[in-house]
Amino acid sequence: MIIELDSIELYFKERRILNGIYLKAETGQIVGILGRNGSGKSCLLQILFGSLKPKYKLVRLDKKPLKRPLYTLNMASYLPQHQLAPDHLKVKTLFQMMNLEWNTFVNHFEKFQNYYNTRISKLSGGERRVIETYSILKREAAIVLLDEPFSNISPLHIEKIKKLIEIEKSEKIIIITDHYFNDVIDMSDTLYLLKNGCTKIIDNLEELEDYNYINPGKLKARNGFHD
Numbered sequence: 001m002i003i004e005l006d007s008i009e010l011y012f013k014e015r016r017i018l019n020g021i022y023l024k025a026e027t028g029q030i031v032g033i034l035g036r037n038g039s040g041k042s043c044l045l046q047i048l049f050g051s052l053k054p055k056y057k058l059v060r061l062d063k064k065p066l067k068r069p070l071y072t073l074n075m076a077s078y079l080p081q082h083q084l085a086p087d088h089l090k091v092k093t094l095f096q097m098m099n100l101e102w103n104t105f106v107n108h109f110e111k112f113q114n115y116y117n118t119r120i121s122k123l124s125g126g127e128r129r130v131i132e133t134y135s136i137l138k139r140e141a142a143i144v145l146l147d148e149p150f151s152n153i154s155p156l157h158i159e160k161i162k163k164l165i166e167i168e169k170s171e172k173i174i175i176i177t178d179h180y181f182n183d184v185i186d187m188s189d190t191l192y193l194l195k196n197g198c199t200k201i202i203d204n205l206e207e208l209e210d211y212n213y214i215n216p217g218k219l220k221a222r223n224g225f226h227d
């Protein structure tokens with residue numbers, strides 16, 4: 001499956017947020033979106049999901065224009081930037097709703113084994129994000145959109161989630177944005193930078209310095225971003 005976003009124009013009142021967007025993602029690949037605060041990354045994911053309506057957009061699924069919002073097709077799983085799971089919900093209810101195996105989860109995240117009956121409100125911000133990210137990632141869906149999945153998550157758990165994303169990508173399209181740019185770069189097969197309302201495809205990581213997204217020397221040493 002291939003999904004493409006094209007020619008998006010998003011305004012809030014007179015303020016232009018996005019114009020000149022092109023993004024392509026396909027099954028088996030992770031697409032990373034980087035960009036400074038306020039560059040429009042969350043808006044872009046919401047537009048793709050269909051929950052934000054811009055002035056103009058073109059979404060193509062396998063080359064055919066998509067006439068309905070993606071969420072109505074029940075094929076996309078979307079992690080919003082802000083809290084997803086309501087406070088009063090018990091962890092077990094979330095797992096039941098998402099049709100996920102608790103034992104499989106605690107095999108990956110042993111620390112959570114006593115949380116089955118716990119309400120979301122009793123978890124730390126990072127613990128909640130691990131559960132939210134995991135449940136969106138593992139849900140049955142052809143397209144997974146992850147907006148800041150690593151927020152407040154400890155390095156050890158980030159590494160575990162990165163491994164799970166790598167496994168899930170074989171059957172899914174995964175689009176991810178996060179300010180942990182080294183982690184996004186590590187995982188991404190294709191990388192876009194969102195700047196001045198436009199997407200720029202990044203072929204060489206030095207371009208991220210040239211576009212003033214990061215200061216020179218901040219990139220983790222690597223041979224290429226697929227390594």
Ligand SMILES: Nc1ncnc2c1ncn2[C@@H]1O[C@H](COP(=O)(O)OP(=O)(O)OP(=O)(O)O)[C@@H](O)[C@H]1O
Nearest residue numbers: 012017035036037038039040041042043044081179
């Ligand atoms: N509902 C709204 N009404 C008005 N302006 C908005 C609204 N939602 C977003 N914006 C503006 O649109 C711009 C892009 O917002 P968005 O949340 O997509 O940025 P972002 O790249 O995800 O930022 P961050 O990395 O800080 O989360 C911001 O300047 C924001 O203030």
